[in-house]
Amino acid sequence: MKTVRVWFRKTGAARYISHLDLTHCMARALHRSRIPLWYTQGFNPRAHMVFALPLPLGMAGDRECVDIRIEEERITALEVKERLQRALPATLPVFDVTEPKMKPGKIAWASYRLLLEPEEGDARRLEEQLEALLGQEEIPVEKHTKSGMAHFDLKPYLGELSHRVEGDALLLELMLPAGSEKNISPYLLTEALESQRDARFCCRARRVNLYDLERNVFE
Amino acid sequence: MVPGLEKILLKVQKPGRYVGGELNSVVKDKDGVDVRFAFCFPDIYEVGMSHLGMKILYSLLNRMEGVWCERVFAPWTDMEALMRERGIPLYALESGDPLSEFDIVGFTLQYELSYSNVLNMLELAGIPLLQSERRGLSQLVVAGGPCACNPEPLADFVDLFFIGEGEEVDCELVELYRAHKKKGSSREAFLREAARIPGVYVPSLYEVTYGGDGTIASIRPRDGAPEKVTKRLMLDMDRSFFPESFVVPYLEIVHDRAVAEVFRGCIRGCRFCQAGFLYRPLREKSVDVIDRQCRSLCETTGYDEISLSSLSTSDYSRLNPLLDQLLTWTPGEKTGISLPSLRVDNFSTEVMDKISSVRRSGLTFAPEAGTQRLRDVINKNVTEEELMKTVATAFSGGWSSVKLYFMIGLPTETMDDVAGIAALGQKVVDAFYANPEKKKGRGVSVTLSASGFVPKAFTPFQWEPQDTIEQLHEKQRHLVSSVTTRKITCNYHDADTSFMEAVFARGDRRLGPVLLKAHELGCKFDGWNDYFSLARWRQAFDACGVVPEFYANRRRSFDEILPWDHIDYGVTKDFFRRECEKAYAAATTPNCREKCSACGAACFQGGICHENR
Numbered sequence: 122m123k124t125v126r127v128w129f130r131k132t133g134a135a136r137y138i139s140h141l142d143l144t145h146c147m148a149r150a151l152h153r154s155r156i157p158l159w160y161t162q163g164f165n166p167r168a169h170m171v172f173a174l175p176l177p178l179g180m181a182g183d184r185e186c187v188d189i190r191i192e193e194e195r196i197t198a199l200e201v202k203e204r205l206q207r208a209l210p211a212t213l214p215v216f217d218v219t220e221p222k223m224k225p226g227k228i229a230w231a232s233y234r235l236l237l238e239p240e241e242g243d244a245r246r247l248e249e250q251l252e253a254l255l256g257q258e259e260i261p262v263e264k265h266t267k268s269g270m271a272h273f274d275l276k277p278y279l280g281e282l283s284h285r286v287e288g289d290a291l292l293l294e295l296m297l298p299a300g301s302e303k304n305i306s307p308y309l310l311t312e313a314l315e316s317q318r319d320a321r322f323c324c325r326a327r328r329v330n331l332y333d334l335e336r337n338v339f340e
Numbered sequence: 341m342v343p344g345l346e347k348i349l350l351k352v353q354k355p356g357r358y359v360g361g362e363l364n365s366v367v368k369d370k371d372g373v374d375v376r377f378a379f380c381f382p383d384i385y386e387v388g389m390s391h392l393g394m395k396i397l398y399s400l401l402n403r404m405e406g407v408w409c410e411r412v413f414a415p416w417t418d419m420e421a422l423m424r425e426r427g428i429p430l431y432a433l434e435s436g437d438p439l440s441e442f443d444i445v446g447f448t449l450q451y452e453l454s455y456s457n458v459l460n461m462l463e464l465a466g467i468p469l470l471q472s473e474r475r476g477l478s479q480l481v482v483a484g485g486p487c488a489c490n491p492e493p494l495a496d497f498v499d500l501f502f503i504g505e506g507e508e509v510d511c512e513l514v515e516l517y518r519a520h521k522k523k524g525s526s527r528e529a530f531l532r533e534a535a536r537i538p539g540v541y542v543p544s545l546y547e548v549t550y551g552g553d554g555t556i557a558s559i560r561p562r563d564g565a566p567e568k569v570t571k572r573l574m575l576d577m578d579r580s581f582f583p584e585s586f587v588v589p590y591l592e593i594v595h596d597r598a599v600a601e602v603f604r605g606c607i608r609g610c611r612f613c614q615a616g617f618l619y620r621p622l623r624e625k626s627v628d629v630i631d632r633q634c635r636s637l638c639e640t641t642g643y644d645e646i647s648l649s650s651l652s653t654s655d656y657s658r659l660n661p662l663l664d665q666l667l668t669w670t671p672g673e674k675t676g677i678s679l680p681s682l683r684v685d686n687f688s689t690e691v692m693d694k695i696s697s698v699r700r701s702g703l704t705f706a707p708e709a710g711t712q713r714l715r716d717v718i719n720k721n722v723t724e725e726e727l728m729k730t731v732a733t734a735f736s737g738g739w740s741s742v743k744l745y746f747m748i749g750l751p752t753e754t755m756d757d758v759a760g761i762a763a764l765g766q767k768v769v770d771a772f773y774a775n776p777e778k779k780k781g782r783g784v785s786v787t788l789s790a791s792g793f794v795p796k797a798f799t800p801f802q803w804e805p806q807d808t809i810e811q812l813h814e815k816q817r818h819l820v821s822s823v824t825t826r827k828i829t830c831n832y833h834d835a836d837t838s839f840m841e842a843v844f845a846r847g848d849r850r851l852g853p854v855l856l857k858a859h860e861l862g863c864k865f866d867g868w869n870d871y872f873s874l875a876r877w878r879q880a881f882d883a884c885g886v887v888p889e890f891y892a893n894r895r896r897s898f899d900e901i902l903p904w905d906h907i908d909y910g911v912t913k914d915f916f917r918r919e920c921e922k923a924y925a926a927a928t929t930p931n932c933r934e935k936c937s938a939c940g941a942a943c944f945q946g947g948i949c950h951e952n953r
Contacts, residue, residue: 133361134356134359134360134361134590135361135590137349137355137356137358137359137590138356138590138591139354139356141592142356142590142591142592143590145592145596146588146590148642148644149588149641149642149643149644150363150642151642152642152643152644152673152674153639153640153641153642154642160674166674178350178355179349179350179355208642209363210361210362210363210590211361212361240347323346323347324350325346
């Protein structure tokens with residue numbers, strides 16, 4: 122038995138699948154792919170499946186991964202990739218199967234690209250609204266945590282944010298803490314832009330990559 | 341993707357309902373398509389996607405060259421509000437094209453309380469609701485499914501109904517449509533031709549008149565439409581089309597598993613059960629065919645659970661050989677088998693061991709009535725002794741939770757019968773504690789679920805009045821007060837919805853304007869308790885001067901012309917009348933395997949009626 126890391130993208134309609142539904146979808150695809158999986162030995166045997174970091178609903182992912190356990194002597198990594206690809210919908214393309222180098226718990230940062238299409242005014246106006254938000258003394262936001270609502274200032278986390286107008290839209294690129302220790306969703310920024318600067322836009326968000334504490338790419 | 345859709349998807353619950361793109365969904369090149377069929381399920385995605393009939397007809401229609409069948413579901417109210425606000429018309433999931441661009445818009449009618457959603461979906465699509473207001477050949481609105489057995493309440497809105505099973509007649513209709521589209525026929529000319537296809541009912545070709553007492557005086561066909569429309573059915577289930585794959589949703593749906601159809605019809609003849617009469621005669625599939633279909637489905641979908649579906653799966657004559665055959669490969673594939681409908685009288689340890697070899701779910705039985713007398717009235721040929729034996733078997737096999745389904749408001753029912761439900765629940769609890777192998781410290785949980793009886797067309801109780809809402813409430817209270825232990829949980833259905841279901845189940849064309857009015861008042865998702873409003877419906881009835889009690893609570897005489905008398909399911913009115921009279925005498929009728937009771941279904945020249953001769 123060995124663990125392999127399956128790398129895939131979440132694109133198109135698949136963005137609208139919640140993480141829970143993605144786990145079901147992946148479990149069915151694994152079953153369909155006839156990859157010799159290792160099953161848990163409990164009353165309800167289940168295939169081992171660990172996603173590195175769930176993606177919020179609506180967000181695309183360029184470098185998502187899930188760890189599965191296979192009976193190694195019976196299949197190669199390339200075969201896993203090809204079989205799983207055939208079993209998954211086209212919106213969840215598998216691009217690599219590797220040996221896991223880091224534990225998912227090591228993830229500390231994630232990079233995002235957000236494309237904001239204005240619903241009122243133009244992209245330039247939206248950029249001004251963003252700049253006004255970033256110019257605030259603080260950006261108070263709240264998020265759900267296990268112990269209720271947490272209120273905090275988002276501003277200190279926005280050090281690595283760049284923005285530019287691209288065509289009719291405003292493009293944001295940013296790096297935020299991610300993972301089990303501290304996770305800051307980029308949606309906190311877009312929600313603040315809506316509620317504190319009264320901006321109206323449609324946001325297409327993509328998680329581009331994952332990193333450890335030292336900014337090594339998660340592998 | 342649909343213009344503007346992306347902007348609203350993140351504002352609604354479960355956007356995965358509205359995006360399509362699922363595995364095994366069928367996308368065709370529009371250039372090679374000459375008939376576009378929108379298969380509409382008038383409820384939300386998770387409910388509609390669980391429906392086997394839709395999966396069969398979707399695959400079947402898409403097998404036809406030049407025909408593209410797509411899926412459409414009712415958007416939940418949050419999505420509907422945004423679609424209306426942004427001017428996004430109802431669209432089909434595969435292409436994202438608006439419904440108004442389709443040739444044929446087909447609805448499956450699974451329950452009466454979805455009728456308001458049919459109207460709402462047509463409106464969201466921008467298709468004129470009234471059949472008389474639609475012009476040209478396209479946007480043909482068709483409907484089928486069990487509720488089409490009394491199509492009259494929808495006669496104003498639907499161009500034609502499919503009576504019976506759709507596998508053949510749907511394809512014949514599509515071919516006829518294709519020919520008429522090529523010729524450039526008028527809608528009227530097409531409908532007159534369509535009415536000649538056996539199993540097609542075109543309501544606009546029938547004139548209904550009413551007598552002074554409000555009952556129907558006559559139903560007359562015109563323009564060559566048949567006096568009676570006889571249902572279609574698949575006689576050889578082994579050769580009947582069954583899909584090799586299902587569309588596999590991203591979202592978790594209500595029945596998220598592979599479904600194998602084991603047989604159609606039912607041998608039992610329970611007098612309240614419409615499906616038991618509509619699908620006669622019993623037609624079984626062979627073990628090899630079911631096994632092959634299960635393997636194919638599991639391979640193409642990746643499901644790890646197979647449900648063996650039918651009206652009463654433990655009545656399958658080859659259930660043990662089937663389970664043995666499936667068990668040669670399912671454990672290796674980590675695949676479980678579930679039986680959705682078990683009968684109390686033929687539940688065996690052998691079957692139980694086989695289905696629990698991989699996975700085990702709760703046990704559900706339906707004694708339907710609390711006393712033997714009433715079970716005889718409804719011809720539910722199940723005894724208390726059998727129930728007790730069955731639950732004892734289940735308890736010694738390690739189950740500790742049992743759900744029992746009942747109906748209240750059955751014909752001839754007394755308060756003693758209602759109290760009998762609670763008494764039966766108590767006996768089941770006692771049986772648990774009488775089990776010598778009972779593990780220490782384990783409790784038992786018995787759920788008694790009581791729904792209000794709804795008399796339906798094409799049953800021996802089609803002439804019966806339904807209990808009034810007040811009577812049902814009184815019986816519900818009596819049931820709850822008769823339960824004396826906390827080991828029993830009592831659930832009952834909302835009497836208001838049962839009442840409205842009864843009105844539409846036996847309604848006539850005069851309900852058309854009421855439905856339209858109710859739709860205008862905002863009625864939709866009536867099958868959902870949080871959405872149903874009896875007050876709003878009453879307002880619609882008052883506005884149209886129609887009295888709903890006339891349909892729900894009135895006893896009909898045996899010689900009254902019923903709104904569905906021109907629809908023929910093979911089983912004769914005379915048989916229903918004999919069965920009704922036997923019910924009053926609490927006399928039972930043997931099942932189709934024991935003895936033929938000459939119901940009339942033998943006219944189809946197949947199934948169990950002919951195997952036994």
